[in-house]
Amino acid sequence: MSTMGNSTNIFWQESPVGKLERQKLLNQKGCVVWITGLSGSGKSTLACSLSRELHTRGKLSYILDGDNVRHGLNKDLGFKAEDRTENIRRVGEVAKLFADAGLICIASLISPYRKDRDACRAMLPDAFIEVFMNMPLALCEERDPKGLYKLARAGKIKGFTGIDDPYEPPLNCEN
């Protein structure tokens, strides 16, 4: 019996089928590829190419994209620091479940704070591949496919990453 967060009197329920059996069935090992970077740096483009390539090679993957997850699971969250942290925590937990299920989970989110990404890495020892889209702000701003940098520069969006909200580059990424 244990206490986790606000839940008390909870017990861990074992599954009849283990992780190794799932890996054998799928002929692959689950892991998380975590793509981080500024808006417009190419995260979603890379996530889509990677997923397509893995599919072609017969590997099962699933993309958790920040924009998409914010349409459902995380639609109650905004962009203040606590909300971004909670966004990353939830996606990290979901990614962990996908990896445990045996999938190659591709998470593409700005995930601007190092401590939040590191917390996800700590949840997935040996199965967390952090990829940094190391593109200069000026290039992302020039691309501006959604017109959001323009709005941020005009003061119409507050707390935009890279403009008036921080992005902390990884110190220990895998690329």
Ligand SMILES: Nc1ncnc2c1ncn2[C@@H]1O[C@H](COP(=O)(O)OS(=O)(=O)O)[C@@H](OP(=O)(O)O)[C@H]1O
């Ligand atoms: N204030 C602010 N800052 C940054 N981004 C913003 C903001 N408001 C809206 N958007 C849009 O939301 C997308 C990023 O969502 P994420 O969940 O990846 O962000 S975060 O990881 O919680 O920081 C991001 O998508 P991408 O451009 O694909 O990165 C933007 O389209």
Ligand SMILES: Nc1ncnc2c1ncn2[C@@H]1O[C@H](COP(=O)(O)OP(=O)(O)O)[C@@H](O)[C@H]1O
């Ligand atoms: N390697 C690349 N070279 C040139 N343009 C790119 C590259 N990757 C992405 N783009 C373009 O940059 C823009 C932003 O890409 P996107 O994947 O939506 O970024 P993010 O998900 O980080 O916001 C899009 O218009 C996309 O076509």
